Amino acid sequence: MPEKDVSLSKKTIILLVFLCLIVVFLFRPSKRTSLIDVEGIVPVSESKLITDDDDYDDDDDDEAFTNSPSLKNDSFLEQTLSVPSIQSLTTEPSSQASTTETSSKLTSFSPNSSFVNKDLPELSKTTGHTSAENKDLLELSKPALNPYTENKDLYLNPPTQQWMQTQFEKALSDLDLHYSPLSKWSVCGMKTYYFPKINTIFTGIPKTGCSNWIEALLKAEGDLKKDLDPIMIKKVHGPISNRHRIPKTLTRYGDVTFRRAFSFTVVRNPWTRMVSGYRDKLSDEITQGGAKRSIGVKIVSEMRGIEPGNVKLNHLYPTFAEYAAWLVKHRGNVNVHFSPQNETLCIPHAKYDMIIPLEYSGPLGPEVLRRIHADNASVFGSYDKSSDPRLAKSALFAKQWLSELESELVEELYDIFRTDFTLLNYSNFTHPDFPLPLYS
Numbered sequence: 077m078p079e080k081d082v083s084l085s086k087k088t089i090i091l092l093v094f095l096c097l098i099v100v101f102l103f104r105p106s107k108r109t110s111l112i113d114v115e116g117i118v119p120v121s122e123s124k125l126i127t128d129d130d131d132y133d134d135d136d137d138d139e140a141f142t143n144s145p146s147l148k149n150d151s152f153l154e155q156t157l158s159v160p161s162i163q164s165l166t167t168e169p170s171s172q173a174s175t176t177e178t179s180s181k182l183t184s185f186s187p188n189s190s191f192v193n194k195d196l197p198e199l200s201k202t203t204g205h206t207s208a209e210n211k212d213l214l215e216l217s218k219p220a221l222n223p224y225t226e227n228k229d230l231y232l233n234p235p236t237q238q239w240m241q242t243q244f245e246k247a248l249s250d251l252d253l254h255y256s257p258l259s260k261w262s263v264c265g266m267k268t269y270y271f272p273k274i275n276t277i278f279t280g281i282p283k284t285g286c287s288n289w290i291e292a293l294l295k296a297e298g299d300l301k302k303d304l305d306p307i308m309i310k311k312v313h314g315p316i317s318n319r320h321r322i323p324k325t326l327t328r329y330g331d332v333t334f335r336r337a338f339s340f341t342v343v344r345n346p347w348t349r350m351v352s353g354y355r356d357k358l359s360d361e362i363t364q365g366g367a368k369r370s371i372g373v374k375i376v377s378e379m380r381g382i383e384p385g386n387v388k389l390n391h392l393y394p395t396f397a398e399y400a401a402w403l404v405k406h407r408g409n410v411n412v413h414f415s416p417q418n419e420t421l422c423i424p425h426a427k428y429d430m431i432i433p434l435e436y437s438g439p440l441g442p443e444v445l446r447r448i449h450a451d452n453a454s455v456f457g458s459y460d461k462s463s464d465p466r467l468a469k470s471a472l473f474a475k476q477w478l479s480e481l482e483s484e485l486v487e488e489l490y491d492i493f494r495t496d497f498t499l500l501n502y503s504n505f506t507h508p509d510f511p512l513p514l515y516s
Contacts, residue, residue, distance in 0.1 A: 232465075234436035235515035240500060243513075244431065247498040248424050259426035261334035262326060267412070267420050269320040270329060270337065271297045274448045277322075277339035281420045282413040283349045283356070284342040284434050290317055296450035338447055340430040342437065343417055345502045345511035346493040347478060348470040350403075351396075353413045355470065360393040371411060375402045396477045400485055408492040418495045433500055435465045435512050471511050478505045 248254060261268070261277060267286075268279040274296045280286030290312045294300040299316055318324065322334075344352075355361055357368035358375065366372065375394040377384050379402055382392075394402070408415050422428075430447075432440045445451055465471060478486055490497070500513040507514070 231509050231512040234439050239515050240431040243500050247495050253424045255424050255427050259335055260331055261426045262331050263425050264322045264422040266321045268322045268422055270322050270325050271320055273297050275337045276448050277337045279341040281417045283352045284344045287312055292450050296448045339428045340444055341428050342432045342434055343499055344434040346496040347474045347505050348511045351474040352470045354396055354399050357413055358394055404488045416493055416496050475505050
């Protein structure tokens with residue numbers, strides 16, 4: 077009898093353990109927290125946990141990239157795609173005190189208004205708008221026939237690559253710089269990517285539509301199987317593209333390989349890029365503002381003399397005028413979303429095969445997509461053949477907001493972005509064809 081009791085006791089224990097295992101299996105926590113559709117991404121191993129430095133998006137500073145562990149092989153097996161959910165960009169109440177008058181002034185505009193700033197002789201001379209010295213250039217640069225809209229008085233036919241390459245060289249010459257005889261892509265920063273399967277190099281300057289281009293490149297490379305939901309687009313800057321950043325590829329590839337690759341980049345009128353950076357990262361716009369909230373708080377604290385940590389900063393957003401003055405105060409040495417574009421480009425160490433002004437991504441984009449074998453991809457979120465860049469929101473806001481700044485402040489801003497204007501002889505906000513390049 078005692079042996080029988082012992083036997084029953086053992087069976088009972090085994091049964092209880094089995095039931096416990098079933099319960100644990102049914103109610104175990106999910107290993108993935110990604111909002112990215114798993115079916116839309118090439119499956120990868122989850123053997124390695126993502127560190128804080130691995131998991132970043134376009135809002136992260138380049139300093140975070142340099143701390144990420146280097147990848148030493150071409151396999152996705154050392155990466156995971158477990159990405160935390162995107163934070164809701166709910167807006168907080170705007171300042172009702174000292175910023176009321178300024179904010180109302182900076183958030184209203186009339187698309188039909190005429191903006192003329194006659195206090196910018198140097199700016200006008202360089203970008204060819206109001207100076208008499210540029211009448212010959214404007215005469216030579218008669219508006220090309222525009223195949224994309226019924227209005228035929230725009231510079232909407234893109235300039236030739238030869239003209240754009242010459243302008244880049246001029247911008248470098250003004251800095252007393254010249255291209256390296258042999259391109260040295262290996263010295264490029266973390267905003268430049270190499271995609272080996274399609275043998276393509278791309279430098280993605282923030283606020284030039286780079287997220288959409290990186291998505292197209294990842295699809296062409298085979299890392300993405302289908303389009304991402306637009307709300308998830310910034311996740312292309314995370315682990316899925318991290319291994320393609322040139323500094324992370326140097327254990328596998330070098331300049332000999334890079335020189336055989338097709339290379340391109342996208343640039344933008346500095347004024348509209350500046351406005352876009354403000355609207356997207358710093359403003360209290362319901363649709364897109366506040367993505368770089370910590371920087372916005374810092375600007376308000378710095379420009380209004382409010383002690384850091386003061387609770388009222390939680391409800392204050394910088395005005396555009398404060399943002400402009402902050403850029404001038406720091407001479408553009410700020411976050412990469414607001415700093416000059418030429419500082420992100422690989423020039424003069426390397427020369428791009430193709431340059432795309434964001435304003436011409438509609439007509440020029442398909443050629444790049446064909447070259448990277450992504451003919452079916454689309455680069456949305458930028459100017460296209462059905463739109464008039466002059467009527468884009470950032471262009472209209474730029475005309476209004478910049479015209480309301482003191483002329484001395486505008487001149488100082490121009491001086492910071494002088495090289496970016498020269499890159500493609502970009503028009504000033506007072507020009508009727510702003511924000512397009514003025515070419516002959």
